[in-house]
Amino acid sequence: MSLEVVLQSIFSAAFIATVIRVSTPLILAGLGGLLSELGGVLNIALEGVMLAAAFTGVIVSGLAPQWLPGAPAWLYAGLGALAGVSVGMAMGWLIAFCHLELKTDLILTGLAMNILAAGGTVFVLFALTGDKGSTASLASARLPAVQLPFVNHVSFIGTLLNGANGAGYHIMSYMALLLVLAIWLFLYHMPAGAHLRATGEAADAAQSAGIDIRQVRYRALVASSFCAALGGLYLSMGYLSLFQANMTAGRGFIALAVVYLGNRNPAGVLLAALIFGAASALGAQVGTLAIPPQLVEMIPPVVTIAALILYSIRRRARRAAAARGFQEQAAAGWSADAARITDAALDGDPQSTAPGTSPSKSGIVEGTNKIQKGR
Numbered sequence: 001m002s003l004e005v006v007l008q009s010i011f012s013a014a015f016i017a018t019v020i021r022v023s024t025p026l027i028l029a030g031l032g033g034l035l036s037e038l039g040g041v042l043n044i045a046l047e048g049v050m051l052a053a054a055f056t057g058v059i060v061s062g063l064a065p066q067w068l069p070g071a072p073a074w075l076y077a078g079l080g081a082l083a084g085v086s087v088g089m090a091m092g093w094l095i096a097f098c099h100l101e102l103k104t105d106l107i108l109t110g111l112a113m114n115i116l117a118a119g120g121t122v123f124v125l126f127a128l129t130g131d132k133g134s135t136a137s138l139a140s141a142r143l144p145a146v147q148l149p150f151v152n153h154v155s156f157i158g159t160l161l162n163g164a165n166g167a168g169y170h171i172m173s174y175m176a177l178l179l180v181l182a183i184w185l186f187l188y189h190m191p192a193g194a195h196l197r198a199t200g201e202a203a204d205a206a207q208s209a210g211i212d213i214r215q216v217r218y219r220a221l222v223a224s225s226f227c228a229a230l231g232g233l234y235l236s237m238g239y240l241s242l243f244q245a246n247m248t249a250g251r252g253f254i255a256l257a258v259v260y261l262g263n264r265n266p267a268g269v270l271l272a273a274l275i276f277g278a279a280s281a282l283g284a285q286v287g288t289l290a291i292p293p294q295l296v297e298m299i300p301p302v303v304t305i306a307a308l309i310l311y312s313i314r315r316r317a318r319r320a321a322a323a324r325g326f327q328e329q330a331a332a333g334w335s336a337d338a339a340r341i342t343d344a345a346l347d348g349d350p351q352s353t354a355p356g357t358s359p360s361k362s363g364i365v366e367g368t369n370k371i372q373k374g375r
Contacts (some may be wrong), residue, residue, distance in 0.1 A: 004094055013159035020173060021163070021239065023277025025050065025231035025248075027176040030262065030269040031256035032227030037259050038187070039220030040200035040213075044110025045095055046253025048117030049088045049225045050232030055121040057233045058083030058243040059128065063138035064100065077141035081233055088229025091117075091220050096221040114252075122245050134244045143237045145170050166202055171236055172234035178187075179227065184266040196220060209303075254304055261307045272307070279303040 029046045036043035043049075060082025068075065091113055098104040126132045151330030152158040162168045187193035198206040199216045207213050231251070236243045254276055261269025261275075283299040 014164040026273035028231035030258035032224035033259040036224035043224040045113035048114035049228040053088040053232035054236035062138040078089035092222040092225025170238035177216035
């Protein structure tokens with residue numbers, strides 16, 4: 001494929017639709033990471049939660065016809081989704097229990113969950129299907145897509161709103177956008193959201209104000225895992241219609257980078273996830289050129305590293321600016337205090353003088369000393 005054809009495909013509605021599809025699991029997992037980060041208990045196990053939910057959803061929906069023969073297909077898909085979300089939330093609760101009750105290290109607990117999910121899914125997969133690679137031999141249900149009517153006849157708009165094939169975006173894509181709005185309202189317009197942010201910013205101060213930081217962090221980790229589980233379900237019951245070993249491919253870890261690149265707010269997470277999604281979609285398009293595939297595979301991680309470097313530089317610049325502002329305010333405050341003391345001494349204010357000395361003399365001396373200290 002020529003470079004001109006690749007450029008035409010990049011600047012098209014189909015490419016935007018691809019970016020949305022690729023970004024959906026990153027948005028969902030990123031929102032989960034945001035909730036836990038703001039609560040002061042960053043969920044490192046996003047990768048494992050996504051993997052476990054993706055596996056559980058496919059297995060339950062594939063075996064459900066044996067348990068409930070003759071039921072409608074949507075019920076099988078719903079049972080699979082419910083099971084996947086339940087497993088994800090259970091993993092979040094287990095992380096919270098180990099960290100908050102048993103006092104285990106949060107990072108090590110999250111890494112242990114990732115390892116457990118990576119190995120446990122392959123073990124159970126082989127036990128149930130005899131295959132260690134995928135569930136291709138198991139017919140599993142798929143969650144539906146939502147097609148917007150009356151737009152497919154308009155070429156650009158139809159492709160943009162209903163995807164390249166015109167069948168509509170997956171229901172999880174719409175749920176991701178709704179969750180961005182819901183979490184924004186929760187964080188900045190509800191008392192519970194203020195409690196969550198206060199717990200993450202200053203836990204001791206929040207506790208002294210009567211906030212139960214232990215319960216807040218329990219809920220943050222469980223809600224975080226709920227969002228990540230939705231991202232995992234999208235991968236196995238939307239983006240694909242089967243489970244593959246380690247199919248998350250590091251998306252849970254990229255979601256952690258999305259949280260910080262997005263400046264720890266829902267709108268920023270959405271934008272950062274779209275940037276990473278565009279990088280992945282761009283890699284797929286560039287892969288059609290005569291370029292070594294290793295270079296193409298490097299595009300998403302290189303974008304991740306570059307984004308983290310830019311975030312670190314911006315964060316340091318903001319801290320330096322805040323420190324300079326504080327120093328200037330402190331210096332201005334000392335100068336103002338010294339001036340008030342000097343004026344009071346010259347006016348003969350007895351409170352600014354030491355006992356047994358001349359009011360003006362002692363006040364001037366004290367004021368002069370404070371001015372010199374302020375400098």
